[in-house]
Amino acid sequence: MGVADAERILAAVRAIPRGQVASYGEVARRAGLPRRARLAARVLSANTDPSLPWHRVLRADGRIAFPEGSHGFREQAQRLRAEGVAVVGGRVRAPTRQGSDLDAELWATP
DNA sequence: GCGGTGACTGACA
């Protein structure tokens, strides 16, 4: 593994549009590294680039990965809300079936 | 080398 993998993961994170989110697993998959969700998490924890939209990355179930109440948790929730993403109880509004049709791709948020 | 530890996941109970 190496810098190349980390770079691809960072690129995948930077590719998440404003107001949208993706899971660690998805980020890894888009980086060409399927099943490497943990690596994606590691890369983010090691990241120093302040311009990286790390807050758009969540767990597969839509919950924020940090423990509730922690600094990271609060900052991520705040950053998400700042760009219009609804965060309720540490979790991003999931793609509830009844909505339109194909919002299963990425979770856009009103 | 070995065991513990995560910004993780999908399957199953």
Next chain:
DNA sequence: CTGTCAGCCACCG
């Protein structure tokens, strides 16, 4: 809805 559990893999003592 909550909880386990087996995979997962880089890192660290």
